[in-house]
Amino acid sequence: MEQSAMRIGTIDIDRPIILAPMEDVTDRAFRQLCKQHGADIVYTEFISAEALRRGVEKSIRKITVADHERPVAVQIFGNTVESMVEAAAIAETYEPDYLDINFGCPVKKVAGRGAGAALLKEPEKLSEIASAVVNAVSLPVTAKTRIGWDHDSINITDTVRRLEDAGIRAVAVHGRTRSDMYKGRADWGRIAEAKQACSIPVIANGDVWLPEDAVAMFERTGADGIMIGRGSIGNPFIFEQAKSLVKEGVRLSAPSYRQRIQAAVDHLRLSLEYKGEKYGVLEMRRHYSTYLKGLPGVSKVRNLLVREPDPAVIVELLREFEAACEALDREGLLKEGGENLNDHSPRLILNY
Numbered sequence: 001m002e003q004s005a006m007r008i009g010t011i012d013i014d015r016p017i018i019l020a021p022m023e024d025v026t027d028r029a030f031r032q033l034c035k036q037h038g039a040d041i042v043y044t045e046f047i048s049a050e051a052l053r054r055g056v057e058k059s060i061r062k063i064t065v066a067d068h069e070r071p072v073a074v075q076i077f078g079n080t081v082e083s084m085v086e087a088a089a090i091a092e093t094y095e096p097d098y099l100d101i102n103f104g105c106p107v108k109k110v111a112g113r114g115a116g117a118a119l120l121k122e123p124e125k126l127s128e129i130a131s132a133v134v135n136a137v138s139l140p141v142t143a144k145t146r147i148g149w150d151h152d153s154i155n156i157t158d159t160v161r162r163l164e165d166a167g168i169r170a171v172a173v174h175g176r177t178r179s180d181m182y183k184g185r186a187d188w189g190r191i192a193e194a195k196q197a198c199s200i201p202v203i204a205n206g207d208v209w210l211p212e213d214a215v216a217m218f219e220r221t222g223a224d225g226i227m228i229g230r231g232s233i234g235n236p237f238i239f240e241q242a243k244s245l246v247k248e249g250v251r252l253s254a255p256s257y258r259q260r261i262q263a264a265v266d267h268l269r270l271s272l273e274y275k276g277e278k279y280g281v282l283e284m285r286r287h288y289s290t291y292l293k294g295l296p297g298v299s300k301v302r303n304l305l306v307r308e309p310d311p312a313v314i315v316e317l318l319r320e321f322e323a324a325c326e327a328l329d330r331e332g333l334l335k336e337g338g339e340n341l342n343d344h345s346p347r348l349i350l351n352y
């Protein structure tokens, strides 16, 4: 299928492989790690328009981006035109490369309050919010959405046309309905329909776990870019792997246990740098099991890692674990996690 570079404002990238916005995951540390491993564009976690308006410190932290992350998008969600316009203007002062509106979040605390995916049931309001935000800022504005509220009301072609009419510059489509949450397989056929229905760039999202999935997703959807969420958790290597296969046709080997342990150490160091020792250590705890998934003795070392407050000891524990893997490896006894390092992360998904 013919592909051309994807353009959003001054960003112009051939078939970008993008880190999806994920609450409690895509903070500065993880964004930087994914960038180092080849992510072409990264997104912040979603940020509540209301909280931003009220100057809530946590939201201000979430919205702060660094130059070395560029291109980086800030994502906001909200349920009124006024709050979204005000939040967009605030977000613009933090100078992301573009601003993204969340029209897809299925969780109660968002969709239950008329924001995120709930706007798929109110197409007029969705249009109104999108065009008001577009008019409120000089940054390019994009949107991220799902294919519909439920299977009786799939309206993705109408949604993308509305977004295009509102001046939205690109749309990321997660191939599930709100009622699917994360069940079943993402429907890439619906993403292909969305691509056919509008002339703005479409970013396909949902169920890229392996580099081959990235190739297949471009082929089957005709999308301009693809976005990877869960497949990158504990596995930032997916970006360089997918890029190499999509763009050069070269299949990179799966990361070794050494590389995976090193990624966990790198992630911890970035986490400490940006959050300080207390929160850096605490917030890393949810990540160890995904970095070490499938390696021998992982549950034992994980139990130690998630209780340890001292980052130096954590690094030591990881190095000891690496040495234990090395010993098994020398004897030909090491079974690594397999190709699909991260087919699901139930603990993280439960929170979302």
Ligand SMILES: Cc1cc2nc3c(=O)[nH]c(=O)nc-3n(C[C@H](O)[C@H](O)[C@H](O)COP(=O)(O)O)c2cc1C
Pocket: 020, 021, 022, 023, 024, 025, 044, 045, 046, 075, 102, 104, 105, 144, 174, 205, 206, 207, 208, 227, 228, 229, 230, 231, 348, 349, 352
């Ligand atoms: C833990 C978690 C947090 C998420 N947070 C957000 C968010 O803040 N904003 C958003 O638009 N989507 C969010 N999502 C949805 C993802 O961006 C993505 O659309 C979804 O996971 C499907 O892509 P995947 O199959 O590559 O994971 C989140 C998903 C997960 C698992």
